[in-house]
Amino acid sequence: AQTVTQSQPEMSVQEAETVTLSCTYDTSESNYYLFWYKQPPSRQMILVIRQEAYKQQNATENRFSVNFQKAAKSFSLKISDSQLGDTAMYFCAFMKHVTGTYKYIFGTGTRLKVLA
Amino acid sequence: NAGVMQNPRHLVRRRGQEARLRCSPMKGHSHVYWYRQLPEEGLKFMVYLQKENIIDESGMPKERFSAEFPKEGPSILRIQQVVRGDSAAYFCASSPVQVSYNEQFFGPGTRLTVL
Numbered sequence: 516a517q518t519v520t521q522s523q524p525e526m527s528v529q530e531a532e533t534v535t536l537s538c539t540y541d542t543s544e545s546n547y548y549l550f551w552y553k554q555p556p557s558r559q560m561i562l563v564i565r566q567e568a569y570k571q572q573n574a575t576e577n578r579f580s581v582n583f584q585k586a587a588k589s590f591s592l593k594i595s596d597s598q599l600g601d602t603a604m605y606f607c608a609f610m611k612h613v614t615g616t617y618k619y620i621f622g623t624g625t626r627l628k629v630l631a
Numbered sequence: 632n633a634g635v636m637q638n639p640r641h642l643v644r645r646r647g648q649e650a651r652l653r654c655s656p657m658k659g660h661s662h663v664y665w666y667r668q669l670p671e672e673g674l675k676f677m678v679y680l681q682k683e684n685i686i687d688e689s690g691m692p693k694e695r696f697s698a699e700f701p702k703e704g705p706s707i708l709r710i711q712q713v714v715r716g717d718s719a720a721y722f723c724a725s726s727p728v729q730v731s732y733n734e735q736f737f738g739p740g741t742r743l744t745v746l
Contacts (some may be wrong), residue, residue, distance in 0.1 A: 519673075534721065543645065550734075558720060560737035562672070606673050617726065618687065621673035 516543045519609050521622035528597045529630050535582075536592045536625045538607030544568075549583070549590045550619070553605040563605070566590065597629045607623050633658065635725050635738035636705075643744045650710040650717070652741045655726030663706040664735055665698060668720040680706060713745045 518541045528534035540549070551563040566574045566583050574581050577599075582591045594601055607622040636655040656663050661682050666674040667690075668679040679687040680700035691698070691711050695713075710717055720742045724735035 556742050558742070560722065560724075560740075562734065565734065616691075617662070617735070618676040618679060619666070619674070620676070623673045 517544070517609050517611065517620050519620050519622040521540055521607055521625050523625045524623075525626045525628070527630055528594075528626040530597055530599060532597055533593060533595045534597055534627065536594075536605050536607075536627065538590045538592070538622060540588050540590065540607070540609050541586070542588070542609065542611070544611055547609060549581075550608040550610065551581070551590075551592045552580070552606045552608060552621075553601075554606060555600075555602070560606075564592065594627075599631060600627050601627060601628060602629045635660075635723055635736055637723050637738035637741050639723075639741060640739060641742050641744070643746060644713045645746050646714060647712050650713050650743055650745075651706040652710075652721050652723075652743070654706040654708070654723030654725075654738060656723075656736045657727075657736055658708070660725035660727050660736070663700050664724045664726075664727045665706075665708050666720060666722045666724065668740070670719070674722060677708075710743075713743075715745050718743055 520539045548569045550568045553561045553563050564574050564576045564579050573583050578595045580593045604624045604626050606624045608619040610619050638653050663680045665677040668674045674692040678691050678698045683702050695711045697709045720740045722740045723738045726735045
């Protein structure tokens, strides 16, 4: 069974600084997808960034980038130039890509607080 | 294009009552997923439905919980005889039939409180 581990329950960062959130996962699959979701106090789940396992290049979306280490089964999220609006829970998620069920497996989350 | 709609946003029930949670997927989406988020935890998969079919209910509790996605109308997650442990946020997500990857689009969630 697949598992996703986020070992940092809480983190804080000064505004404009850079922060990295860790995520490791366990799977025997070779083809899958990884995601980072943001959940602000409104509780809406917002997709931050996605990565296809077959792509070696790390995904980037503006101030958000990932460090995907497939052999190590690691998928960390780097937030550059942190803003107050980045304060939220961040969830790492795994999705297996096969015909049939397409369910996410989420980690337990990291609560990020950006300090003014 | 409206996003995934869920209603109600907040639902309060007393122990033993029934809770009905509704989810309207995005236009053109025929796949619906339900997830539950207990306080201070991540989302946990409950059930995956296509129109008129339950595809995967491996995350559903064996008793009191049921889900449907009829040919017409929203998907319904039904919880009978609610208990305090059912208090959680319930999220619905939808995806289209064919995409290169199956990103799911989430609704705003329904927060269920059982008194």
